[in-house]
Amino acid sequence: MFCHECTLQNHIYHPLHRIEIWNRSFFQHITLKQLGVRVQLGHNPGERCYKPSPTAGDDFVVIGLDGIHEIALDFCGCTSAQIRYKQLLRMRWYPATVSEPRTAATFTVLQHFHILSFESKVSAYEFYHSLARHTNNSGLVAIRDRYSAFMRMVRQWHNLKQLGCGGRGHDPAGVNATAKGELAVLCPTCPQPGKNLPLDWEKEPLFTRWKYVLFVAIDANFRLKRKVVSSDTADPSLNAGWVYFVHKDSYKSYLADRATEKQERSTCVSHNAVNMADTKSSHGLAATGVGTIDCARHDMKLPNGVGDLQKGEWYINMDYIMCSALLILAMSMINISYDIACQYVGRTDGEAPERGWSNINRVASSTKEMGPGAHRDTLDDHFSDWNWKKITALGERFLSFRRTLHKKMVEAVKWTKEHSKALAELEKTIQPALIAQWKAEVESWEEDNSSPNPFESRFNHNGLITSGMDLEDQQARLRSSLANVSLHDTDNQKATTQTQITSLQRRLDVWARIQELYMPVVCQLRHQSSEASGKSQELKPEDFNLWLPSQLPAGTPVDQTLAGHKWELRYVQALDALNKVRSHLRLQSHMYKYKDKNVRGQVGSTRAKKIIDAVESRKHTSVLKYRCACSTLLSLGHRLEKCGWELTMHPLLDSDVKPMGDMEQQGRGTISWIWLDSHADNSCTENEHIQDCNIRLEWCKACARAHWWSEEVELLLEEMRQVLAFLRWQGSWWKEHMTLRTLNSAPAQEGLSAYACHQSALLWSDVPTLVSGGVLILESGEIDAPTIDTPPQL
Structure with missing residues (x-):
């Protein structure tokens, strides 16, 4: 408790304190300005200024950590006085403008928001209005709106921090001489020529030079959208390609020159990011996301390795971003991982960008409303923080490598x-001679990739049949999905089904072309089938006839080796399917007992029934797979003169598909043959060449x-x-x-x-x-x- 005079004296050094006054009934808020405090800049607190300049400072607003303050402020007008914005900076107040400033923010509040935005991803709008409510939460007192000024100060503060950390204040050439990507936080673990590599590293032999390779990963994030807000003229970037985003002018020029080029479609699998780029909705969006280049081993963004995307993950965008990053790094040995390039890289998982998205996605809701310059600058700042935290995570005290x-x-x-x-x-x-031979084959392939690949099976017949059996399973799953389609399916469910159809059709087209090389007769059979039906079967991939050896009409010539592979694979498939039938029966029996003993009420019973129905569906699928395999064994067994297998592979009737304890529970009947101990015929062994392979x-x-x-x-x-x-x-x-x-x-x-x-x-x-x-x-x-x-x- 202090009197009026003491309060004024005590707050010479604390002009932004919030105080209360006793009004004979209760304590009410009052400002130091109302009590008569005037802040004098350019002099020590309490020191007399011979030429104060109060006219511009009677309604000065300072944004502090504890609220928004209206103060009475006098600039120094002495001959030796600094320019007004410098007087504010010496007070550790950052001015909103260099020309007649009337608003400032304390260094403390700018520093606090900077760190808070990194850790909590709070937006400037939310932070500013929390300060306004902290000033007065009654809603009855008018508070000066300085949000726009605060946004401008925040952006400038972030930019100045980046310039300072990049050493630009120490360079006689000044800020405008900043090079592309120079303000980015570099990965100290990646190879950096001239910084952490030996002087003649490029002259070292290949068996040691491989350690200096740069691993990079490419990815796109479609959460980081930006709406059509403002323009580059009204909202320019302060960084101008100095950090992670590529320079907008050269990037836009490159894209404009190639605007008429069509996107190359993916032919291996259904990559929506590529194949659906032309159909992605971009209504009301200036950018549908961002593409980035990261160091794949350490999860850090690369300089000039980020750019806006306008229409999905177009190759022309990603090509430019990749080349921009590589030009900065100037590395001659590069290993690239791209999730739509169908490439896998040793022990480097290539998922570095994905881990970073979980951190940056939380700012998407605020950055999508920003103008182009603010959008780039904000993301640049967050990427720098991400890189910095990666460096500090290298170990305790940064260098002990304990983490x-x-x-x-x-x-x-x-x-x-x-x-x-x-x-x-x-x-x-394995025989030593075989190991030596295989080792020579591997080394030969590593030296020249045109040599036979030792990691691929050389028995294409076997691979053809295996792929065909896999396609049969996909057709069965698709038929099941189509059978469950209702009139009220959601858009996502319809899209999933359509994707399943498209993916299967693409695989069938590729497989059919390869099949015709090994089974020329199927070309004639497909032609005859198409003429007989009068319609193209390609429109329904679930009904496409694969014409595997067991499906060929009687009397059709067939490669005996091919048929042998098919028989052996079906035999193993039948055994596996029968094991799964037993497993599902055991699980189903256990779940029924558990439900009867523990589950009560409609909700619990409904959930239990749903789980049991799922097991029933899988059991039914395994039964169908066993019957299909046995049908093939029977069809090919006569041609191949296979015998003995019928003793263990009986026809599976519906009455055979029952739990082992079903006979004891009913008091009659016998145990199903599927539970009796049986062994496969030893004469039915796999081909020795397949074993060797x-x-x-x-x-x-x-x-x-x-x-x-x-x-x-x-x-x-x-x-x-x-x-x-x-x-x-x-x-x-x-x-x-x-x-x-x-x-x-x-x-x-x-x-x-x-x-x-x-x-x-x-x-x-x-x-x-x-x-x-x-x-x-x-x-x-x-x-x-x-x-x-x-x-x-x-």
């Missing part, structure tokens, strides 16, 4: 040991897995070296910037030097020697690699 890299190394060493052991066990059962494929895969993890260990060791080298380079870079620019003002020069010194000490200086149980990275950069038997303890 990310340590976890990856422990996992890589563990699985290298496991897969090497598994490979050794497999090789004990399977063993070779398994060896190739086991060898590849062992090599993947072994290479992962080497790659992680190189990344550890690269990150330490990058940190040393960054520390030296900031030390060089301490004296790069010369100013006339001694305090300003000292400020530049202090900032550079602070940045150098923040993360990059005094890089310690990394010593771990078996892993040693020396100050010279040399690596003492661990042995596989001793996983590193960092």
Whole structure:
């Protein structure tokens, strides 16, 4: 409790405090301005100004962390006075304009919102109005609306922070000399020429140079839309291609030159992002999403690796964004992973962009309402924060590697040991001559991809039949889906069914062309069937006749090897289907007992019935699969002179499909033959060539897995070296910037030097020697690699 005079004296240093006054009945809010406090800029608090300039400051508004304040403010008009916006900056108040400012925001509130937007993704609109309610939540007091000014200050603050962290204030060339992507937060673990790679790394032999490859992943996000709001003229970007978004002018020019080009369609699978790009709704949208390029191993956005999309995931957009990022990085060895490029990359999963989307998608609701410049600048800022948090997550104190890299190394060493052991066990059962032959085939294919691929089956007959059986299953599932279609299906359900039809039709077209190479007779059979029916069967893929060997008319010539493959596969399929029938019967019996004992009420009974019906449906599918397989065995058995299999593969009647305990419960009948112990005829063995093919494929895969993890260990060791080298380079870079620019003002020069010194000490200086149980990275950069038997303890 203070008197009026003491209150004024106490608040010389705290002009934005909120106070209350006793009105003889209760405490009510009152402003310091109403009490007579005037804020004098340009002088120490309480110091007299001989030429105050109050006219522009009687209605000054300051946005602070505890609300929106109206104050009486006097600018200094002395001869030695700074320009007005500088007087505000020295007060740690950021002006909304440099010309006659009447609104400012405290550095504290701007810093607070900056961090809060990163962590909670709160919008500036929500934050500002929470400050307004904090000022007065009664709704009865008019509060000055400074939202537009606050948005402008926030954008400028973010931009200045990026420029400062990029060292642009220390460069004599100034801000306008900033290069493309220069303000982006770089990944210290990725190879960076001139920063963390050996001087002659490009001259090293290929068996060591592969460790310097850059792994990148491409993806698009259609949540980050932007409505047709404002324009680049009214709302220009402050970054202008300096961070992650590509420069708008050259990007738009490139797209305009290729506006008439048609999108190349995907022919392997149904990629909606590509094939439906022309049909995606863009009504009312200036951008339907963004495309990004990330480093695939460390989940960080690359400089100039982000761009707006206008019509789905067009290749022309992604091509430009990719080339822009690669031009900045200047790497000659690049490994690209793209979810619509049908490519898989070793132990790199390629899903880095997807993990980042979960973080950035939360700002989509606010950024879609922004103008083009604000949209790009805001996302640039959030991407920088994402990259920065990735760097700090490398380990405790950034350099001890107790988190990310340590976890990856422990996992890589563990699985290298496991897969090497598994490979050794497999090789004990294979003749050394075969291993040597297969190894030579793998190395030959790795040197020249035009050589036979050792990872593919060489018995195309077998692959043809397997694919045909898989297509039969898809046809059955599609018929089931179409049978359950109702008049009231949702749009999503209809779209799913249509996608299923399109995907099956595409696979059937490809399979049919290949089948005609091995079974020329089917071409004539399809032609005859089409003439007899008078309509094209291609319109109904679920009814398309595959003409597998068992489906050919009697007397039709057929390749005996092909028929043999079909018989063996159907025999195995019949055994598998019968096992599934037994499994579903056991589960169904258990669920009935559980329902009778534990489930009560209509809701519980309905749910239980739905689950039991699902099991019944799967059981019925397995029964049909067994009957189909047995029908094929019977059809081909006579041609191939197969015998003995009928003793174990009986016809499966509906009365046979019953639980084992059904006889005891009813007190009559016998146990179904499906539960009796039976063994397959040993004379029905698989073809020796198929066995050889399977063993070779398994060896190739086991060898590849062992090599993947072994290479992962080497790659992680190189990344550890690269990150330490990058940190040393960054520390030296900031030390060089301490004296790069010369100013006339001694305090300003000292400020530049202090900032550079602070940045150098923040993360990059005094890089310690990394010593771990078996892993040693020396100050010279040399690596003492661990042995596989001793996983590193960092």
